[in-house]
Amino acid sequence: MRWLALAHIELFRGTPLLVQIYLIYYGLGQIAALRESFLWPVLREPWWCAIAALALNTSAYTAEIIRGTGQAVPPEEVEAARACGMSGLVLRRRIIWPIAIRHGLPIYGSEVILMVKATALASIITLTEVTGIAHKLIASTYRVIEIFVVSGAIYLALTFLLGLAVSTLERRLNTHHAPRRP
Amino acid sequence: MTYIPEKIMPPALSGVATPNLTAIATSGLCKNHGTLTVLNDIDFCAAEGEVVSILGASGSGKSTLLGCLNLLEMPSAGRLHILREEVALRAANGTLRITNQAQVDRLRTQASMVFQNFCLWSHMTVLENLMEAPLHVQRRNRAEVRDEAEAVLNRVGLSDRASFYPSQLSGGQQQRAAIARALVMKPRILLFDEPTSALDPELVGEVLSVMRALAAEGRTMLIVPHEMAFARDVSNRILFLDRGVVAAQGSPKELFSGGASERFDQFISRFTQG
Numbered sequence: 001m002r003w004l005a006l007a008h009i010e011l012f013r014g015t016p017l018l019v020q021i022y023l024i025y026y027g028l029g030q031i032a033a034l035r036e037s038f039l040w041p042v043l044r045e046p047w048w049c050a051i052a053a054l055a056l057n058t059s060a061y062t063a064e065i066i067r068g069t070g071q072a073v074p075p076e077e078v079e080a081a082r083a084c085g086m087s088g089l090v091l092r093r094r095i096i097w098p099i100a101i102r103h104g105l106p107i108y109g110s111e112v113i114l115m116v117k118a119t120a121l122a123s124i125i126t127l128t129e130v131t132g133i134a135h136k137l138i139a140s141t142y143r144v145i146e147i148f149v150v151s152g153a154i155y156l157a158l159t160f161l162l163g164l165a166v167s168t169l170e171r172r173l174n175t176h177h178a179p180r181r182p
Numbered sequence: 183m184t185y186i187p188e189k190i191m192p193p194a195l196s197g198v199a200t201p202n203l204t205a206i207a208t209s210g211l212c213k214n215h216g217t218l219t220v221l222n223d224i225d226f227c228a229a230e231g232e233v234v235s236i237l238g239a240s241g242s243g244k245s246t247l248l249g250c251l252n253l254l255e256m257p258s259a260g261r262l263h264i265l266r267e268e269v270a271l272r273a274a275n276g277t278l279r280i281t282n283q284a285q286v287d288r289l290r291t292q293a294s295m296v297f298q299n300f301c302l303w304s305h306m307t308v309l310e311n312l313m314e315a316p317l318h319v320q321r322r323n324r325a326e327v328r329d330e331a332e333a334v335l336n337r338v339g340l341s342d343r344a345s346f347y348p349s350q351l352s353g354g355q356q357q358r359a360a361i362a363r364a365l366v367m368k369p370r371i372l373l374f375d376e377p378t379s380a381l382d383p384e385l386v387g388e389v390l391s392v393m394r395a396l397a398a399e400g401r402t403m404l405i406v407p408h409e410m411a412f413a414r415d416v417s418n419r420i421l422f423l424d425r426g427v428v429a430a431q432g433s434p435k436e437l438f439s440g441g442a443s444e445r446f447d448q449f450i451s452r453f454t455q456g
Contacts, residue, residue: 074304076299077302080301082254085319087286090319095303099303099304102305176348
């Protein structure tokens with residue numbers, strides 16, 4: 001189990017997302033057994049292939065974030081919780097996870113933003129997302145600059161809203177770091 | 183005071199039997215770190231209402247002994263009774279392991295620990311810190327716990343700090359809040375692990391005076407103190423550890439007057455010489 005997780009993290013962090021998308025969309029179709037299996041109706045759709053590639057990719061990064069935040073929980077606060085009779089799920093739910101989430105949220109926020117921008121790559125497997133549509137519009141109108149500026153603005157708006165949501169949540173969770181108002 | 187019947191005292195503890203109910207007792211307690219022996223065959227017992235100070239040079243095993251008493255440190259061998267109940271432990275690979283986590287969790291709320299570094303939960307206010315274990319471990323009624331927490335905060339002089347976060351308090355205030363957190367669980371035994379050693383000198387007094395008041399109430403307290411004068415004035419009994427064994431024990435009067443134990447006299451002389 002441990003080796004499987006490590007292999008997953010190394011493989012998906014160590015190769016370009018573009019290659020992963022290609023391999024999942026074009027590569028899986030080469031396996032005859034898969035083409036005849038019940039999974040094929042799903043896996044031949046570019047939409048599901050893009051989802052799978054993005055999910056596998058982000059899960060590798062998120063796993064590392066979770067590992068890091070677990071290590072950032074101060075051991076003495078956990079010990080104090082044990083000394084108060086906490087163990088198992090109560091200890092995790094009440095002490096470890098709330099502290100870990102506070103540590104991990106800023107890093108996870110930037111991972112989410114990276115993921116939103118990575119969806120642009122899905123256009124190469126014929127998916128009509130923002131960048132895909134931009135390409136089509138350019139092909140029919142030849143207005144390169146205007147269309148790319150607008151599609152850039154769409155990504156900017158999306159990531160701005162996400163960033164705002166994350167920082168609002170962070171502020172709410174981290175009231176204990178804020179200076180106290182008199 | 184209630185007379186203790188023979189049967190509630192573990193046989194191995196007869197050497198240090200007291201006429202009162204046993205609050206906490208160890209027999210043959212050992213702790214090894216690899217080949218290093220930290221505690222060697224400790225037979226120790228504290229009666230209810232007793233204030234015991236555990237003294238010793240650094241590295242003598244005094245904090246380890248305190249840690250073993252609520253199993254934050256796992257002993258390598260030996261038996262442990264808390265409130266006349268034997269803690270279920272099994273031996274595995276040279277160390278003891280907890281067999282009944284629920285029992286240990288319950289006993290830990292009854293033998294409550296105050297740490298050197300306060301160890302308040304940084305993401306909770308002082309009041310939330312106090313209410314956490316009573317609500318989520320002891321599952322007591324919220325309104326009752328809130329009243330109790332406010333009363334305890336008042337006792338340690340922190341009523342006006344209930345909504346503050348630990349990082350907004352001074353060290354002395356944090357330690358008083360940590361003592362309050364231990365008290366809200368209504369423990370029968372209080373364990374203090376060098377509660378003033380991380381404090382600035384001018385903040386030590388406020389913590390010691392809270393502890394002094396608790397001792398005066400007749401609470402069972404086991405203290406690894408940082409101040410010799412406090413150990414001498416407040417405790418009923420001193421346990422002096424030297425290289426993992428009990429080198430001397432007795433009332434502060436017996437020990438501090440000198441001549442009872444050569445090792446203890448040497449240890450104390452280093453403090454009096456400054």
